[in-house]
Amino acid sequence: MEYSIEEVMETVKMTLYHNFDIRTVTLGINLKDCINSDIEVFKSNVYNRVTDYGRTLVSEAGKLEEKYGIPIINKRISVTPVSLIVEACAKKDAPVQIAQTLDNASHDAGIDFIGGYGALVQKGITRADALLIDSLPEVLSGTERVCAFLNVASTVSGMNMDAVVKLGKTLKEISTRTENGIGCTKFAVFSNAPEDNPFMAGAFHGIGEPDFSLNIGISGPGVVRSVVEKNKDCDLTALSEVIKRTAFKITRAGELIGRELAGNMNVPFGIVDISLASTTKVGDSVAGIVEMMGVEKMGAPGSTAALALLIDAVKKGGAMASGNVGGLSGTFIPVSEDSGMNAAVKAGALSIEKLEALTAVCSVGLDMVAIPGDTPAETISAIIADELSIGVVNGKTTGVRLIPVPGKYAGDYVNFGGLLGETYVMDVSKFSSRDFILRGGRMPSPITSMRN
């Protein structure tokens, strides 16, 4: 088989100059068969399972990085939602003990983040769910690598507003127990959470999954930005076509590496998540793509349309490249983790309200948004409710990762460090939603959910 020099160099340049990489390989692990009413046996089972497979994941992924010359940035693990597996334990601190075990195991295996410390409470809360939610401030301040999630809404069940009310207070408590509220960066709240999402903080191994599932998250904002830059003068129809072709290529690379890694580990291959996942590196920014398309600053009029075109093209290219597209497969627009998003906030071009609009058509949520530390709990709950309503009504996943930063106000700078990036605290409406939120109850599912 012959390749042109241009084809070969296109792949090489993607990696060398445009930050092309495999963003994450995430092994989903079922822990249901580790359950034991004796907490010590239970912890030992969990520790052994996670370290055994975690070490294999790290070493096998390293071999493929060498073979293909494509960096695999993160090697991660997601597990069965912890609230489910602690149901049989009478001890109130069982969730915390399991969290510490997961933290130790991932540390010893060389895994940087482990997801699944969470619960599915869209319709109601069990005793174990309640214990887990109560433990979130302790776990997210006391562990290093454990990521937490809660699914509080779905198109089929509606939204558990009692849980949403509680979360406003919980987020504030997590933030006050960690420097700059950084504990909140490891906690995502969802509507319609996918069971095979490979991306943190919201990854978990769903109950419909097999014992193991190797899921892969591709990357590519830098690559897509580069092709948009090369096609300055074409119209949007033609631009969609070139983005689609690029998405096809990077998804094929992800599929190849994912399948081979799963085969080498002797576990089933799960899905390729085709989300464009930005990083703090300059040029590896989703906002940068939108701006290269011709919008002066992310958040200016036209941003929603541009982002909608972008993710539509990525989905079409990705779906042709892999029969196993899954997970979130939207566009991430995390404010602190994307240098272009952050610059747009600094410039005053991007507000929380515009972020919400962006997520309505094309993205997966309000992500890594710093808000003033004195924001009332009910207002935080109301922002969550607004965002998740978009997911419930439109039958899509939406998530929220808000960080109330203690002692900081709108416009203040905050640095979370490393991959989590830096940002400016965003302004939040001063008008109260208290009386609405404190009604609680469950928002019924929309009529569009009745499809049978």
Added chain:
Amino acid sequence: MPKYLVFITVIGKDQKGIIARISNAVYTHNINIEDLNQKVMEGYFVMTMLADMSDSSMTIPELKKELSIIEKEMGLSIQVQHEDIFKAMHRV
């Protein structure tokens, strides 16, 4: 034995001896050159060499390490990647 094909790619400033030195390095380790292309693209010399490593005792990381000496001495950027990644991305 099935072939174990890799692409050795070079980007850098054009100078004497690039292909000679790389060819010599792969020959020394019993690696067969299947195809070779070179060209100036956007002002840089680029070369792609398709090579079969099936008769060699070397692994890809070992070959990369060997070529990194040439890379440093000549101020080049040299990559070694298995052919399958190019097949996946450029052929349906």
